[in-house]
Amino acid sequence: xxxxxxxxxxxxxxxxxxxxxxxxxxxxxxxxxxxxxxxxxxxxxxxxxxxxxxxxxxxxxxxxxxxxxxxxxxxxxxxxxxxxxxxxxxxxxxxxxxxxxxxxxxxxxxxxxxxxxxxxxxxxxxxxxxxxxxxxxxxxxxxxxxxxxxxxxxxxxxxxxxxxxxxxxxxxxxxxxxxxxxxxxxxxxxxxxxxxxxxxxxxxxxxxxxxxxxxxxxxxxxxxxxxxxxxxxxxxxxxxxxx
Numbered sequence: 001x002x003x004x005x006x007x008x009x010x011x012x013x014x015x016x017x018x019x020x021x022x023x024x025x026x027x028x029x030x031x032x033x034x035x036x037x038x039x040x041x042x043x044x045x046x047x048x049x050x051x052x053x054x055x056x057x058x059x060x061x062x063x064x065x066x067x068x069x070x071x072x073x074x075x076x077x078x079x080x081x082x083x084x085x086x087x088x089x090x091x092x093x094x095x096x097x098x099x100x101x102x103x104x105x106x107x108x109x110x111x112x113x114x115x116x117x118x119x120x121x122x123x124x125x126x127x128x129x130x131x132x133x134x135x136x137x138x139x140x141x142x143x144x145x146x147x148x149x150x151x152x153x154x155x156x157x158x159x160x161x162x163x164x165x166x167x168x169x170x171x172x173x174x175x176x177x178x179x180x181x182x183x184x185x186x187x188x189x190x191x192x193x194x195x196x197x198x199x200x201x202x203x204x205x206x207x208x209x210x211x212x213x214x215x216x217x218x219x220x221x222x223x224x225x226x227x228x229x230x231x232x233x234x235x236x237x238x239x240x241x242x243x
Contacts, residue, residue: 022052027206029112032072035048088174106176114190115189116171121176121178123218124178142185150189168186169181
């Protein structure tokens, strides 16, 4: 096929565990130094610098110098979308539907500029059920009633529509294997949640904690069962000893 686009160069950049780890760490939109990324990837700083150089030359990262430090970040949202899409192709473990990642990351995390994880997929399902979103085989759309509801969160859908990016887009969540909301609307919702301290960062990169205020707000604003929105990892029942 002569017109096929050669994707092997980009695929080659991603086909390394250390580079993949560093790229995923940058999916929270934060900029990090080579030293920070080296520690996250558990590799030597010199090795990390070589990998980061390749990713920058390949257009997947941008770098900004401040003093003696160089800060790396994803080049644009398309890189995050590519990574999230690839992660959904990773086979789920037989014993559990969710990949082997920590509970904190599965529960709530950033997917570049929008929310992902259990909280995000639960919210997406609720917005579709209450008529805020219209979900069809052709895509996702914000309804007029939904636009009015979101004004209470300071979200002006008309301003968002005027931008270049899609207003609403379904993004397949790689830990939940269900959809969450992306696009300009998904980014605006996460920004609103963080500004109100409903969601705050954890120590784990990308992971978010739902505050008590946030849990109450999600229950009242979106009518989500508060029992679903617990930050605490369920305890594994102890086996009863034979008597």
